[in-house]
Amino acid sequence: MTATASHGTGPFIAAIDQGTTSSRCIVFDRDGRIVSVDQKEHEQIFPKPGWVEHNATEIWENVQQVVASAIEKAGITAADVKAIGITNQRETTLLWDKNTGEPVHNAIVWQDTRTTALCKELGRNVGQDRFRRETGLPLASYFAGPKVRWLLDNVEGLRERAERGEILFGTMDSWVIWNLTGGVDGGHHVTDVTNASRTMLMNLHTMEWDEKILESMEVPATVLPEIRSSAEVYGQVKGGVLDGVPVASALGDQQAALFGQTCFAEGEAKSTYGTGTFMLMNTGDKVINSYSGLLTTVGYQIGDKKPVYALEGSIAVTGSLVQWMRDQMGLISTAAEIETLASSVEDNGGAYFVPAFSGLFAPYWRSDARGVIAGLTRYVTKAHIARAVLEATAWQTREITDAMTKDSGVELSALKVDGGMTSNNLLMQTLSDVLDAPVVRPMVAETTCLGAAYAAGLAVGFWPDTDALRANWRRAAEWTPRMDAEIRDREYKNWLKAVERTMGWIDEDES
Ligand SMILES: Nc1ncnc2c1ncn2[C@@H]1O[C@H](COP(=O)(O)OP(=O)(O)OP(=O)(O)O)[C@@H](O)[C@H]1O
C-alpha cells in the first residue's frame, strides 16, 4: 500500500502502528494528511486451538523496515521529522531478557485463550469481577496480567530470572520503544497509561501498578515498565534512519483511533473495524463503572494533564472472520470479495454466523462460547453465509451500542467509524440499518496512526492544542438507515437466538 499526496516541505510527524496482523509506518504533514505509508504483515502462529502467538523479533525487524521505507518514500530525512509516535495492538504480552534483548518466548496475543482456567482460579469465590473496581476489567483471558503469570509459570527457570531482575515485561508499545531508544544499550523501559490499563495490573484511580493485584497475580514488580502519560518525550531514537528523533507518544491502537477521530469531548465515540472491532466513548474525567458488560479504560493522557477515561465495547472477531473465510474456507480470494459475494443475494437466507472463536467478548465475557452458524437449511448458499458474515459485525456493534446507551445514558446520534472494513459499503449500510443511526467516516481512515501522530505532535509543540486537530477532521462518507423497524426487530431477535447457541460449548474440564 502506498499513498503520496501533495504536501509542503514539512516538517512532519511519523507514527508506527504495530498491529495484530501487520506493522505500518505513516508520515503525516501538518494538516494531518498522509505523505507516505509502508506496511508489512507478520506471521500468525496457532500452536493449538485457542492459542495465538507472534514472533516479537520478526515484529521488531518489520517495524525497522517499514520506518525506513516510509521515510524513503516521503523523500525526507530524520531532520524533517519532529517526533515519532507509537500505537500498538493491545494486551499482547512479551517477556524479554534485559541483557541480551532476546524474547524468552513468543508474544502471547490478545486473542489467545490459554489463560481461561487461570482466570477462573484467580476469580476465587468472587468471580469475574474480583479486580473490576481497581482495573475496570473483568477477569478474562484477553488481558495481559494473566498472560505474564502463565509465562512465569510455564517457561522453565523464568520466575527465578525475573526475580533476579533480568527479565522485562511489556506490551508491544514497550517492546518497540525499548528497542527504538537503544535496546540493551540504554533503551527506555516504559509504557503509557492506556496500555497499562489493559494489563489488569494498573489501578485506574491512581494510574500506578496495584501492589495487591501484583501479589494475587504473582507478578514481580521487577519486570514492570514505568507508567507514563500518552503524550510526552520518552527518549530519542538511537540508530537507524530516525536517529535522534524524539519518541513522543504511545497509545493502545483503539485509544489512538479515539484520539485520531478527535473524540476529545465527553460523550463522543468511535468504532474501529479491523481484526476485531472496538467502540470507545470518551467519559471525561469520570471513571464510569459498567453494569452492561463494557470495560472501563483510560482514553488518553496528554503530558501532565488529567487522564481522560473511556467506556469500551470490545468485539474479538470481525475483520478476522473475513480473513477466515478467505484463508481457512477459501470461499473468497480477497477481503473485498466478501462484498461482491454478499451482494449477489437479497438477504441472509435465514443464516446467522456468530464468530465466537475466542469466546465472546463484550457484553458477555463468556470464554466457554465457540462459533456457530445457525439457521442452516438446504436453501443456504455461500453467498448467504457471506452476508451473515457481514451482518455478524453489524449485530455485534448493535449489542455494544445498546450497552453503551445503558451505561452512559447517552443516546447514539451518529457513529464515527474507521478501519479496514469501512471500505465495505454493504457493511456500512447494514451497520446504519441495524443501529438505526447515521454512520460517518472521516477522510483519513487510518485514524490509529493519525492518533499516535497527533499525540506525538502535541508533545513536541508541532500542533498547539486539540482544537487545531479537530479542524483537520473531515467527513468523507455517510450512510443513513433505510431498514424497516419490523425487519430490524425480527433480525435482532434471530441474532440473539444464535448467540445463545454459542454458550457453554467448552466444558469446564476442557479449558
Ligand atoms: N472490503 C472489505 N470488506 C470486509 N472486510 C475487509 C475489507 N477490507 C479489509 N477487511 C478486513 O479488515 C481487516 C483489516 O483492517 P485494518 O487494516 O484496519 O486492520 P488492522 O489495523 O491491520 O488490524 P490490526 O491492527 O489488528 O493488525 C482485515 O481483517 C480484513 O479482513
Ligand SMILES: [Mg+2]
Ligand atoms: Mg489496527
